[in-house]
Amino acid sequence: MGLTITEKIFSAxxxxxxxxxxxxxxxxxxxxxxxxxxxxxxxxxxxMGGGSVFDPKKVIMLFDHQIPAxxxxxxxxxxxxxxxxxxxxxxxxDIKEGVCHQVVPEKGRVxxxxxVVGSDSHTCAYGALGAFSTGIGSTxxxxxxxxxxxxxxxxxxxxxxxxxxFQDRVGPKDLILTLAGDIGADGATYRALEFCGNAFSDMDIxxxxxxxNMAIEMGAKAGIVPPDEKTWEYLRGRTDCTPxxxxxxxxxxxxxxxxxxxxxxxxxxxxxxNVDNVVDVTExxxxxxxxxxxxxxxxxxxEDFAEAAEVLGENVFSEDVxxxxxxxxxxEYMKVLKAGLIEKFVEAGALVEAPCCGPCMGxxxxxxxxxxxSLSTSNRNFRGRQGSTESFVFLSSPATAAASAITGVITxxxxx
Amino acid sequence: xxxxxxxxxxxxxxAIIPGRFLTIYDPKELAxxxxxxxxxxxxxxxxxxxxxxxxxxxxxxxxxxxAPLALKGAGIxxxxxxxxxxxxxRNAINTGVLPLVCPDTDKIADGAEVFVNLKEAYxxxxxxxxxxxxxxxxxxxxxxxxxxxxxxxxxGNK
Numbered sequence: 001m002g003l004t005i006t007e008k009i010f011s012a013x014x015x016x017x018x019x020x021x022x023x024x025x026x027x028x029x030x031x032x033x034x035x036x037x038x039x040x041x042x043x044x045x046x047x048m049g050g051g052s053v054f055d056p057k058k059v060i061m062l063f064d065h066q067i068p069a070x071x072x073x074x075x076x077x078x079x080x081x082x083x084x085x086x087x088x089x090x091x092x093x094d095i096k097e098g099v100c101h102q103v104v105p106e107k108g109r110v111x112x113x114x115x116v117v118g119s120d121s122h123t124c125a126y127g128a129l130g131a132f133s134t135g136i137g138s139t140x141x142x143x144x145x146x147x148x149x150x151x152x153x154x155x156x157x158x159x160x161x162x163x164x165x166f167q168d169r170v171g172p173k174d175l176i177l178t179l180a181g182d183i184g185a186d187g188a189t190y191r192a193l194e195f196c197g198n199a200f201s202d203m204d205i206x207x208x209x210x211x212x213n214m215a216i217e218m219g220a221k222a223g224i225v226p227p228d229e230k231t232w233e234y235l236r237g238r239t240d241c242t243p244x245x246x247x248x249x250x251x252x253x254x255x256x257x258x259x260x261x262x263x264x265x266x267x268x269x270x271x272x273x274n275v276d277n278v279v280d281v282t283e284x285x286x287x288x289x290x291x292x293x294x295x296x297x298x299x300x301x302x303e304d305f306a307e308a309a310e311v312l313g314e315n316v317f318s319e320d321v322x323x324x325x326x327x328x329x330x331x332e333y334m335k336v337l338k339a340g341l342i343e344k345f346v347e348a349g350a351l352v353e354a355p356c357c358g359p360c361m362g363x364x365x366x367x368x369x370x371x372x373x374s375l376s377t378s379n380r381n382f383r384g385r386q387g388s389t390e391s392f393v394f395l396s397s398p399a400t401a402a403a404s405a406i407t408g409v410i411t412x413x414x415x416x
Numbered sequence: 417x418x419x420x421x422x423x424x425x426x427x428x429x430x431a432i433i434p435g436r437f438l439t440i441y442d443p444k445e446l447a448x449x450x451x452x453x454x455x456x457x458x459x460x461x462x463x464x465x466x467x468x469x470x471x472x473x474x475x476x477x478x479x480x481x482x483a484p485l486a487l488k489g490a491g492i493x494x495x496x497x498x499x500x501x502x503x504x505x506r507n508a509i510n511t512g513v514l515p516l517v518c519p520d521t522d523k524i525a526d527g528a529e530v531f532v533n534l535k536e537a538y539x540x541x542x543x544x545x546x547x548x549x550x551x552x553x554x555x556x557x558x559x560x561x562x563x564x565x566x567x568x569x570x571x572g573n574k
Binding site for chain 2: 023036037039040043044047048049051065066071073074076077119120121123135136137138139140142143146147151153185186189190219221274361362363367380382383384385388389390
């Protein structure tokens with residue numbers, strides 16, 4: 001019987017055949033910690049007896065959630081992590097590079113076939129490059145930092161087979177929101193998602209990152225796109241790995257298979273307060289918004305800002321909307337800058353901030369007051385996620401966000 | 417014995433402990449902000465021995481371990497739910513809050529007097545007993561060691 005990509009990755013790491021359902025201790029190729037969950041992991045590692053990390057070259061450290069430090073306690077956490085990095089010989093990207101899930105792939109810290117863990121639930125994003133990557137808590141991370149391995153239950157796989165061409169101004173975010181709506185917030189719990197079909201092979205790496213990023217919103221442990229020429233092209237110059245073939249065997253056992261024709265997908269929006277409350281944008285069109293956020297690990301790349309700029313055209317943003325734009329990394333920021341888009345956005349009325357998580361998790365800045373409505377390109381709209389528990393967060397693509405920022409009300413991007 | 421704190425489906429970790437409190441690590445201090453804004457009576461009134469009783473997908477969302485720590489700080493030893501989100505489940509076991517699966521949580525009312533018998537795997541509410549599903553064997557080894565920290569110490573000393 002054949003194996004899924006996930007089973008192959010675990011088999012290679014454990015040097016024995018691993019099947020879905022097996023509980024294995026697997027070595028990891030990378031472990032990412034950031035300013036929110038890192039300090040707790042470091043403290044717990046000390047409780048476990050401290051000592052050296054398993055391999056400082058495989059530990060990725062950066063600060064992205066509360067930067068520049070938004071409180072004295074955040075500043076203290078940064079100091080504590082910097083000290084740990086120095087003591088352990090870990091390279092620390094500090095506050096300078098951007099959001100973890102953009103920086104890790106960008107800096108070549110992940111490659112196809114790897115097992116990477118991060119103390120952040122959206123670590124599943126690196127599946128865009130054909131890795132098995134998953135989010136873990138701080139105590140599990142402490143164990144990984146110390147021993148370089150972790151218990152995993154090898155997950156069954158749900159294969160998503162998406163084909164066809166997207167309509168204009170419809171794209172990967174609309175597809176992944178569609179999946180979240182269909183599969184539900186816990187429909188893929190303990191499973192891996194595998195993204196196949198020509199909609200994914202035609203999709204650029206940033207689009208694949210958007211999709212893999214949100215696998216967790218269905219409860220999934222991972223969301224993997226099989227590596228192809230686009231993957232190897234992205235990795236060229238970032239890593240020294242040479243192309244190899246990695247795909248599920250056709251006769252592999254899948255938990256479920258789902259087929260999608262992406263040409264039939266309309267612009268989608270997740271309405272408060274769950275990511276799986278997904279409807280067509282037209283169903284809530286006309287609702288006034290107070291704030292629009294374009295950015296985050298889900299949609300903070302150059303391509304997302306280019307999409308917003310294309311929708312913006314010669315328009316300006318509504319006087320009644322606060323438009324906050326945050327490129328996900330320094331490299332993406334520079335691309336947006338050099339393309340002249342920052343000037344365009346600022347002139348149109350937006351605030352463009354330096355790379356960080358921004359308003360996504362209601363920490364550093366851009367919080368909402370009771371009754372306020374935010375339209376965000378990020379990945380979660382839980383009650384209170386971006387501020388007051390009496391506020392409302394909607395999730396959409398950058399195109400829908402830009403269209404709504406122009407009109408001041410939720411707007412189908414095909415109509416501006 | 418303790419009281420049941422009843423919650424519905426898809427209780428996310430932002431509800432359990434909002435993002436703005438994540439620079440805090442002390443369980444008691446976290447507990448003072450648990451469910452802030454969504455269920456304010458919890459932090460004020462929860463006490464040792466109380467049990468959280470919930471629907472499906474408890475603990476979905478962020479990997480923040482502050483969520484089980486906040487519950488632990490409030491005196492919660494057991495969360496009984498129809499199902500759990502994966503990361504929360506592991507975090508809870510690692511930090512010593514036991515996540516227990518029970519399909520019958522709809523039958524337990526908010527405020528009910530409840531008692532969890534781990535050995536015989538049931539939760540008692542009123543005069544009824546509802547069975548709890550067993551914790552997977554490999555997770556039980558961590559529970560029996562007293563959490564992942566103790567498990568790691570045992571391994572480190574080998």
